[in-house]
Amino acid sequence: MADISFRLKAENKGDAFEVKALFKHPMETGTRKNKATGEVFPADFINEVTAKVNGAPAMVAEWSGAVSQNPFLAFRVTGKAGDKVEVSCTSNKGDSGTQTVDLA
Amino acid sequence: MKRRTFLKAGLATGATAVAVNAGILVPNTVLAAWNEKAFASKTVDEGMTAVFGASNAADSADVKLKAPAIAENGAVVPVEVDASALKGVESIAVFAVKNPVPLACTAKFSGAGVGFTSVRLKMGETQDVVAVVKAGGKLYKAKSEVKVTIGGCGG
Numbered sequence: 001m002a003d004i005s006f007r008l009k010a011e012n013k014g015d016a017f018e019v020k021a022l023f024k025h026p027m028e029t030g031t032r033k034n035k036a037t038g039e040v041f042p043a044d045f046i047n048e049v050t051a052k053v054n055g056a057p058a059m060v061a062e063w064s065g066a067v068s069q070n071p072f073l074a075f076r077v078t079g080k081a082g083d084k085v086e087v088s089c090t091s092n093k094g095d096s097g098t099q100t101v102d103l104a
Numbered sequence: 105m106k107r108r109t110f111l112k113a114g115l116a117t118g119a120t121a122v123a124v125n126a127g128i129l130v131p132n133t134v135l136a137a138w139n140e141k142a143f144a145s146k147t148v149d150e151g152m153t154a155v156f157g158a159s160n161a162a163d164s165a166d167v168k169l170k171a172p173a174i175a176e177n178g179a180v181v182p183v184e185v186d187a188s189a190l191k192g193v194e195s196i197a198v199f200a201v202k203n204p205v206p207l208a209c210t211a212k213f214s215g216a217g218v219g220f221t222s223v224r225l226k227m228g229e230t231q232d233v234v235a236v237v238k239a240g241g242k243l244y245k246a247k248s249e250v251k252v253t254i255g256g257c258g259g
Contacts, residue, residue, distance in 0.1 A: 016188075016218045029226075031204060047138045051217070058217035064143045066200060066208040066226050068180045074222035075211065076188070083216075092138075 004046065004089055004097035010104060016076040017103045019051065019085055023073070029065030044093055046071060052086045053077050079103050142207055148199045151207035152236060152243075155197050161236050161243035166190045169235040169246040175227065178252040183208075183233055184222040185246075190239040193219025202231035227252050 006023040023046060030043025043065060051059040058077050077085065081104050088098040142154035152159040170184040187193045193213055198221075199206040211221040219237065227233075230251045237244045 016220075018220075027226075047143075053216040056215045058215045059211055059213050061209060061211040061221065061223075062138055062143075063209045063223075064205050064207055066203050066205065068224040068226050072182075072222070072224050074184075074220075076218035076220040077216040078218060079216050 001093075002095045004091060004095050006087075006089065006097055006099060008085075008087055008099045008101040010085060010101045012081075012104070013076065016078050017083075017085075018074055018076050019087070019101065021049070021073045021087055021089075021099075023071045023089060023097075025070060025091070027065060027067055027069045027071060031065075044091060046089050046091045049073060049087065049089045051075060051077070053079055054083055055086075058085075077103075139210070142210070143205060145205065145207060148201055148206045148234060151199060151205075152197070155195070155207065155210055156236065156238055156243055158243060161245035164190075164237075164244035164246065167235055167237050167244050167246035169233065169248050171233045171248045171250050173249070174251045174253065176253050178227045178229070178254055181225045181227050181233075181250055181252070182222070183225055183235075185220070185235040185237070187219035187235075187237040187239065187244070190219060190237060190244065192240040194238045194241075196221050196238075197236045198223070198225070199234040199236070200225055200227050200231060201234060202229055203227060 009020045011018045025046050028041050028044040032041050045065040049061040059075050083103040086100045090096045145151040149159040166189040168186040175181045185196050195212040197210045198208045200208050208225050232247050232249050234247050
């Protein structure tokens with residue numbers, strides 16, 4: 001169970017805050033083959049991303065392997081400056097990562 | 105007394121570990137409620153039924169789907185869905201119609217969450233992208249064609 005590292009940023013969009021996350025992950029679908037050996041690369045992708053604002057659930061994203069390598073995710077939340085947003089991700093292999101950012 | 109509770113706890117965790125080892129419980133299902141059925145569906149209708157319980161969505165201009173008309177690189181196609189014009193958005197699902205598994209991602213909202221999501225998808229060929237939004241118990245959708253010049257799923 002390795003850690004998934006990612007970056008998190010919040011931006012004020014006027015009526016809501018936009019939270020952007022950039023994950024570092026190969027997002028292997030499980031169907032891609034190694035051309036030289038013919039072996040299938042085993043599936044390894046982030047399949048769940050959850051966001052909490054001040055501890056209350058705000059968004060749950062579920063992904064398939066169709067999301068690009070090193071995925072980018074943007075979502076919007078309402079709130080005020082200083083609110084804490086916590087984003088966690090989990091992969092199909094059980095790897096996970098958590099980061100927090102303050103709305104500003 | 106203490107020894108008894110200790111034994112009980114040991115037995116319980118032991119049983120879970122055995123189940124995991126035997127592959128009865130995939131770690132996946134223990135950690136998250138990932139919708140395995142929806143992500144195994146081969147058609148858009150099947151996927152929609154698995155996510156929303158229905159597959160009849162009405163076209164709506166309030167579902168703003170932003171995707172490039174021409175994607176030079178199918179491995180990274182930015183797709184943005186903005187449903188904030190609709191009231192009471194519960195969830196959003198994005199489908200790439202011709203992908204092996206059309207359902208690419210879903211997002212469910214609660215509390216402070218706003219009906220908006222933006223991701224980058226892989227697409228093997230030119231195809232439609234469909235965004236389905238559930239708001240106030242009803243389904244709405246929007247569609248956009250993406251021309252892919254270099255496929256994103258080649259190995």
